Amino acid sequence: MYHQIKTMKIKLFTVAMGAAFIATALNANAQKAYKEGVITMNMNAMGQAIEAKSYFRTDSSSVAFNAGPADIKVLSDSKGTYMAILVDVPVASIKKAAIATPAEIEEQRSKFPVLTFKPGTETKVINGFNCTKVVATDAKAGKTYDIWVTKDVSIPETSATKLYAGAGGFPIQYTTFQNGQASEVTIKSIVEQKVPAGTFGIPADFEKISMDDLKSLGGGGN
Numbered sequence: 001m002y003h004q005i006k007t008m009k010i011k012l013f014t015v016a017m018g019a020a021f022i023a024t025a026l027n028a029n030a031q032k033a034y035k036e037g038v039i040t041m042n043m044n045a046m047g048q049a050i051e052a053k054s055y056f057r058t059d060s061s062s063v064a065f066n067a068g069p070a071d072i073k074v075l076s077d078s079k080g081t082y083m084a085i086l087v088d089v090p091v092a093s094i095k096k097a098a099i100a101t102p103a104e105i106e107e108q109r110s111k112f113p114v115l116t117f118k119p120g121t122e123t124k125v126i127n128g129f130n131c132t133k134v135v136a137t138d139a140k141a142g143k144t145y146d147i148w149v150t151k152d153v154s155i156p157e158t159s160a161t162k163l164y165a166g167a168g169g170f171p172i173q174y175t176t177f178q179n180g181q182a183s184e185v186t187i188k189s190i191v192e193q194k195v196p197a198g199t200f201g202i203p204a205d206f207e208k209i210s211m212d213d214l215k216s217l218g219g220g221g222n
Contacts, residue, residue, distance in 0.1 A: 033154040037192040044184045051188075058156040060200040075200055078156065080105065085214060086206060097206040098214035112177055113138040115145075117166050124148070127188050129172045136167070136175070145182075147174040153190055 039054040043065070052065035063074040073086040083100040100108075115136045122133040131148035138144070149169030164171050172187045202208065 032152060034190060034192050035156060036195055037190060038195070039155070039190050040188045042186045042188060055195045055199045056156060057195055057200075062195075062199050075202070080109070084202060085211075086202065087214070087217075088206075094217075095203075095206045096214065096217070097202045097208050098211050099208060100211050104211050112163055113141060115163065115166075117168065119168055126150075126172050126186065129153070129187070131172050132169065134167050134169075136164075145175045148172050149174075155190070 034056075036057040037055075039056065041052050041054065043050040043052050048067065050065050050067065052063055055062045055064070059078050061076055061078070065072055069089055069091050071088040071090075073088075075084045075086070076082060081102065083105055085098045085100075087094060087096045087098070089095075115138055118135045118137070120133040120135060124131055124133075126148055129150040129152050131150045134147050134149055136145045136147050147164070147167060148171070149164075149167050150172050151169045153170050155170060163177075164174065171185075174185055175182050176185055177183075
């Protein structure tokens, strides 16, 4: 069991760091403007199919998902100055909250590609959202990505929106990037609701650690 938990944590760090930047949105001319609620999405991260929920309001977001025996939550603020990864593994009595430094946040963001966008005319409906295809180009890597955006909705802007800021709408089906790895994301639903109290905070029974401490729990590695 201990070996399984260590192996799992090596993978969890990268998955969680990537999740910190994917569940956010773009401001656009939209039919429905959300100020607070929850986004449900499917993610494909490191070969794992994951359903995640992103709770949001104008100043904060919280991405929550399960990975094996662990419950993961990634907290961030809208200005991109704060990020914490909460790891709860009940079978191992582990409750840790790794808080990133400003330098660590900037390092992660610096690894993102710089994308340019070419709007297309192809359209389709994805999970009830009217979407238009946009081709995103990473000239440095010589790669292109097909993404699908909608103008049906608008969500509060956060620090992670810069990647798709020029796409012309809220991304419903798109690619996210982490440490050179590309992962696919599809939005399933967006629901306007009051976010539960404590969603954006660190519970008192979680031990606060550094990102390096989180890595060491898995024996190192990114």
